Amino acid sequence: MNELYIVLIRAHTGLGKAARKITGYGYTHIAVCTDRSLTDFVSYSRRYHNYPFEAGFTHEYRDYYAFGRHDSVGIKVFRLTPDAEHYDKVIRYIRSCENDSEETFNLFSMMTMPILHGIRIYKANNCMSFTARVIELSGCVKMDREHYRYSIKDMDELLEKYFYFEGRLRRRTSPHYDEYMEPFEVCRFFKGMGRLICDLISRIISDG
Known part of the structure; x- marks a missing residue:
């Protein structure tokens, strides 16, 4: 049987805590896992804990969520069982x-x-738009709007029966934890922020 696990995460990060206070909703990150061990997650997110703007498609692991002094993380999981045709579409999308190398992180859509309710930018995704596209390609549910307009809470409600x-x-x-937790450097932080913002603005202008 083909299985896909949609995993909502109660992130321990500072941004996650701030988002919970603003929205009143508990889950602030979402990812996809292709096996029930829940050890290798794929999403669009930061590639290094201390550098949120160095972001894009990435593999995440349990100790990325339960980092530092944390020994666990709060999650909510939905299990989808697409047929072979739809599962193949999902896997091909993930691999693409x-x-x-042009794929990047859609910071503007996440922030607004x-x-x-979502901004589409050329070859730019965040955790929400990526996961929603996986759900759409799975064929397990009917979606009433474009995938990039689904929030984490929307997907929580959409997948209720799963x-x-x-x-x-x-x-x-x-084995990747030490690299993920590279120490913070101010110059690198702002350099990453500037590079991502300029790239997204350039894509918006080019697409316009």
Whole structure:
């Protein structure tokens, strides 16, 4: 049986905590896992813990979510079982995102989601638009608007009948943790921010 796990994450990051206070909704990140072990997640997110603007398609692991002093993280999981044709579409989409060097992180859409409900930018995704596209390609549910307009809460409600688990996910050590937790450097932080913002503005202008 083909299985896809849509995983909502109660992020321990400062941005995650701020988002919960602003929205009143508990889950602030979303990812996809292709097996029930829930150890290798794919999403659009930061590639280094201390550098949120160095972001794009990435693999994430349990200790990326339960980092530092944290030994677990709160999650909510939905289990989809697409047929072979739709599952193949999902896997091909994931691989295309992973292998396309032009793909980047859609910071503008993420920041304005509560107001504008999604901004489409050429080859730019965030955790919401990527996961919503996976859900759409799975063929398991009918979506009433374009995939990039779905928030995490929208997907939570959309997948209600596919609920699988809600609780704590225990930390598990990954071989990439030390690299992910590279120390913070001010210059690198602002350089990454400037590069991403300029890239997104350039894409908006070119597409316009």
